[in-house]
Amino acid sequence: xxxxxxxxxxxxxxxxxxxxxxxxxxxxxxxxxxxxxxxxxxxxxxxxxxxxxxxxxxxxxxxxxxxxxxxxxxxxxxxxxxxxxxxxxxxxxxxxxxxxxxxxxxxxxxxxxxxxxxxxxxxxxxxxxxxxxxxxxxxxxxxxxxxxxxxxxxxxxxxxxxxxxxxxxxxxxxxxxxxxxxxxxxxxxxxxxxxxxxxxxxxxxxxxxxxxxxxxxxxxxxxxxxxxxxxxxxxxxxxxxxxxxxxxxxxxxxxxxxxxxxxxxxxxxxxxxxxxxxxxxxxxxxxxxxxxxxxxxxxxxxxxxxxxxxxxxxxx
Amino acid sequence: xxxxxxxxxxxxxxxxxxxxxxxxxxxxxxxxxxxxxxxxxxxxxxxxxxxxxxxxxxxxxxxxxxxxxxxxxxxxxxxxxxxxxxxxxxxxxxxxxxxxxxxxxxxxxxxxxxxxxxxxxxxxxxxxxxxxxxxxxxxxxxxxxxxxxxxxxxxxxxxxxxxxxxxxxxxxxxxxxxxxxxxxxxxxxxxxxxxxxxxxxxxxxxxxxxxxxxxxxxxxxxxxxxxxxxxxxxxxxxxxxxxxxxxxxxxxxxxxxxxxxxxxxxxxxxxxxxxxxxxxxxxxxxxxxxxxxxxxxxxx
Numbered sequence: 001x002x003x004x005x006x007x008x009x010x011x012x013x014x015x016x017x018x019x020x021x022x023x024x025x026x027x028x029x030x031x032x033x034x035x036x037x038x039x040x041x042x043x044x045x046x047x048x049x050x051x052x053x054x055x056x057x058x059x060x061x062x063x064x065x066x067x068x069x070x071x072x073x074x075x076x077x078x079x080x081x082x083x084x085x086x087x088x089x090x091x092x093x094x095x096x097x098x099x100x101x102x103x104x105x106x107x108x109x110x111x112x113x114x115x116x117x118x119x120x121x122x123x124x125x126x127x128x129x130x131x132x133x134x135x136x137x138x139x140x141x142x143x144x145x146x147x148x149x150x151x152x153x154x155x156x157x158x159x160x161x162x163x164x165x166x167x168x169x170x171x172x173x174x175x176x177x178x179x180x181x182x183x184x185x186x187x188x189x190x191x192x193x194x195x196x197x198x199x200x201x202x203x204x205x206x207x208x209x210x211x212x213x214x215x216x217x218x219x220x221x222x223x224x225x226x227x228x229x230x231x232x233x234x235x236x237x238x239x240x241x242x243x244x245x246x247x248x249x250x251x252x253x254x255x256x257x258x259x260x261x262x263x264x265x266x267x268x269x270x271x272x273x274x275x276x277x278x279x280x281x282x283x284x285x286x287x288x289x290x291x292x293x294x295x296x297x298x299x300x301x302x303x304x305x306x307x308x309x310x311x312x313x314x315x316x
Numbered sequence: 317x318x319x320x321x322x323x324x325x326x327x328x329x330x331x332x333x334x335x336x337x338x339x340x341x342x343x344x345x346x347x348x349x350x351x352x353x354x355x356x357x358x359x360x361x362x363x364x365x366x367x368x369x370x371x372x373x374x375x376x377x378x379x380x381x382x383x384x385x386x387x388x389x390x391x392x393x394x395x396x397x398x399x400x401x402x403x404x405x406x407x408x409x410x411x412x413x414x415x416x417x418x419x420x421x422x423x424x425x426x427x428x429x430x431x432x433x434x435x436x437x438x439x440x441x442x443x444x445x446x447x448x449x450x451x452x453x454x455x456x457x458x459x460x461x462x463x464x465x466x467x468x469x470x471x472x473x474x475x476x477x478x479x480x481x482x483x484x485x486x487x488x489x490x491x492x493x494x495x496x497x498x499x500x501x502x503x504x505x506x507x508x509x510x511x512x513x514x515x516x517x518x519x520x521x522x523x524x525x526x527x528x529x530x531x532x533x534x535x536x537x538x539x540x541x542x543x544x545x546x547x548x549x550x551x552x553x554x555x556x557x558x559x560x561x562x563x564x565x566x567x568x569x570x571x572x573x574x575x576x577x578x579x580x581x582x583x584x585x586x587x588x589x590x591x592x593x594x595x596x597x598x599x600x601x602x603x604x605x606x607x608x609x610x611x612x613x614x615x616x
Contacts, residue, residue: 129583281429
């Protein structure tokens with residue numbers, strides 16, 4: 001296993017390094033897309049922990065994404081906090097909300113959990129839309145630019161900030177998966193009753209996976225808000241939840257690399273189809289359908305099966 | 317005082333009609349669940365498709381309602397068959413992540429929503445009231461005709477479903493398939509056909525529900541998923557696996573929403589739905605009406 005661990009860390013470092021050098025080579029448009037990809041990658045990695053490794057279902061990623069986006073923004077606007085003080089608070093709050101919501105949501109089985117999580121996201125979206133005191137309402141709100149040492153930060157700064165967080169997120173997932181915790185997750189996914197019989201505290205691990213999912217999505221959301229400069233509740237609508245889901249399915253459920261790959265593919269897709277904005281939803285549905293039916297292990301999963309890399313923690 | 321009463325009755329009527337929509341969606345879910353333990357999250361999009369087809373035939377081709385409506389219903393049934401054939405059954409055969417069939421139904425729903433959206437530009441698909449907008453006056457009350465139609469149709473559909481399940485051989489076969497698939501096969505029931513049938517029935521119910529409610533609540537291409545969620549909440553709140561409980565659950569939710577919208581605001585009403593869900597899940601997870609008229613062989 002350790003050979004593969006080294007290999008994965010090497011890939012991570014080289015890709016990270018490459019991305020770090022990118023601003024010197026390519027233009028702002030590509031950097032913008034990559035920023036988005038990285039943000040969604042963080043969210044996808046989190047969702048993958050909960051769905052791919054722990055085997056549960058969460059169609060409500062947009063909920064934490066939304067909370068993570070609005071909280072630091074409103075703290076900056078209403079209370080004059082700096083992003084760097086608001087950010088840790090956001091993480092803590094995401095943690096609490098996730099922990100709190102885990103009690104009603106994680107007792108549900110299967111389909112009910114799917115709808116429960118989706119309802120959570122819907123409720124968050126509703127609150128964002130209808131309570132302007134909290135979020136500036138449906139018209140949206142401008143995110144104050146970040147200032148450090150007296151200077152306003154620009155896109156390149158955000159790029160590196162996001163890159164750092166994405167690499168950190170990947171590392172966390174990587175370490176988590178190879179550890180005891182990761183094994184417990186996979187045991188829960190593969191056979192919950194069996195895992196419980198072997199002494200795995202299934203509820204505890206489900207909760208942990210859910211919290212990781214929520215916190216990652218919250219972090220991604222706050223990064224998103226800061227680099228977008230403008231927030232509106234419509235970004236976090238119901239259908240947004242589907243996007244992250246499609247990403248992990250396309251990339252490969254149960255592989256960290258897959259989540260990133262899926263995020264890269266699905267985020268850049270609209271830009272390849274730039275002329276036909278209206279087709280986005282249809283394309284997402286078709287992509288999800290094609291992958292579920294014909295490539296159930298996703299891009300990375302199918303490739304890995306071909307080359308039989310034990311790099312992946314896959315079921316079956 | 318009289319005004320208060322009149323308002324209350326109007327609100328209750330709205331609640332009952334809205335609730336019937338949720339209830340019918342919940343019923344459609346239950347039909348599939350009872351035959352195959354599957355949940356079709358594209359259910360809301362089935363409704364939306366019915367509306368889309370009906371609207372298309374009405375507005376673009378200028379067909380009369382009595383022609384467009386059946387076609388829309390057939391479209392719903394067809395979508396059911398397609399979903400089942402193309403997505404669900406192949407996925408069940410493979411060894412994949414346990415939630416793939418669910419995701420598969422969502423994928424089909426998304427495709428339908430995306431497709432309709434492209435054509436309609438995600439705009440509202442307006443369908444006119446069946447009997448005209450003049451309310452029906454009974455004594456001093458004015459009753460909204462579409463609302464009354466919805467309630468009556470829902471009752472008829474529930475009775476028809478009950479009849480199918482309990483008084484026909486086909487219904488017995490359906491129930492048997494849901495109860496124990498292997499043994500049903502041994503008894504000579506073609507279970508795969510039964511599953512397919514359940515999808516068709518569910519699609520038909522969904523399409524009827526959608527078209528009936530469209531005059532009141534103007535569907536857009538994106539309204540499928542929120543409706544699927546509301547219908548599922550109706551199902552959970554009412555009683556899992558019990559079609560009559562699902563309808564009652566839907567009606568309850570509809571009435572609560574209408575009351576809150578009427579006396580407070582619609583934002584409160586929508587949040588209330590989730591609140592009710594959480595409360596029910598915490599206090600009575602099997603559903604409020606779980607024991608209602610339990611059809612004998614459907615209980616698991």
